[in-house]
Amino acid sequence: MSWINALADLQQRGEPCVLVTIIEERGSTPRNAGSKMVVSADALYETIGGGHLEYKAMKIAREMLAERSRDTRLERFSLGASLGQCCGGATVLLFEPLGQPQAHIAVFGAGHVGRALVPLLASLPCKVSWIDSRENEFPEAIPAGVNRIVNEEVVDEVENLPAGSYYIVMTHNHQLDLELTAEILKRDDFAYFGLIGSKTKRVKFEHRLRERGFAGETVQRMRCPMGIAEVKGKLPVEIAVSIAGEVIATYNANFGEKSNVPRLVPESRRAQQPTRT
Structure with a gap:
């Protein structure tokens, strides 16, 4: 399911989620700026390239869901040993909570x-x-x-x-x-x-x-x-x-x-x- 369809489906069901977007990509990595992933409490839709970065992004998104956060969040990840990468560089991700019931x-x-x-x-x-x-x-x-x-x-x-x-x-x-x-x-x-x-x-x-x-x-x-x-x-x-x-x-x-x-x-x-x- 595409991220757009996933958002529409989750909104219809009244289920909150976090939209994760690659804002900036530096270094020789295969990730593409603009790639998006939707994270709900129990599912992932689309991908931002997989690997340890995607796992960390999913973890942050679900922490935001558990806290019922409404605030957007920018996170910068240095691509190195901490993310299991063999090359340098950095990725900036935008986390946008959507549909969180107030x-x-x-x-x-x-x-x-x-x-x-x-x-x-x-x-x-x-x-x-x-x-x-x-x-x-x-x-x-x-x-x-x-x-x-x-x-x-x-x-x-x-x-x-x-x-x-x-x-x-x-x-x-x-x-x-x-x-x-x-x-x-x-x-x-x-x-x-x-x-x-x-x-x-x-x-x-x-x-x-x-x-x-x-x-x-x-x-x-x-x-x-x-x-x-x-x-x-x-x-x-x-x-x-x-x-x-x-x-x-x-x-x-x-x-x-x-x-x-x-x-x-x-x-x-x-x-x-x-x-x-």
Whole structure:
């Protein structure tokens, strides 16, 4: 498989990879500048000439994948005893991480806002699970890379998600929203939790959650209303853009941090959050 086809196939499957390119070649070696190789977690596509250099490039690429690196990287290799070569010279390789998912996002609810939001999230470097109990609410065409989950017991899906996930709750039922909120806060290992609704809904939920014994600092991690204040409007697509923007801001701010507590908009702007109904 060519490197171009490999990239397209890996992107379709939502699998991250690193594109390795020979940028510069000095010395009497058979390698050609511009040669490319795609490295995934368990496969290689194309070649940059084989040998120990290719092995070292593969090792670096897979270390980048394990670290979820997003930064491009240049490495210079002296061709000599360290690479098992009999001649001098040097090779410069460019490592470009591609398709690295920045977030695992669970969207609860296949209503109007959910149908506007999920295609936006699917176009980001994220893994998306779209969850609802009502199979007929999902559109016929599900965006590529989105895992549609139909489960009568929607709340049970919370425990199936990995630590550090992003939760977006926008179901058709306030009581279901409350039960999902309780399960998500009980885990308390999320990177982001947004609940659709107004400030009034937030106050009601905070009261009910305190009655259930949740600490105030845990409840404060809930984003309700959610979305970027500057993106205003009541249309589903406008609300969806606002939420997607906040998700992007969160994973960009949190990238590389070990803490699961999201850094969002400044405290001074939080009181300006728009009302969502």
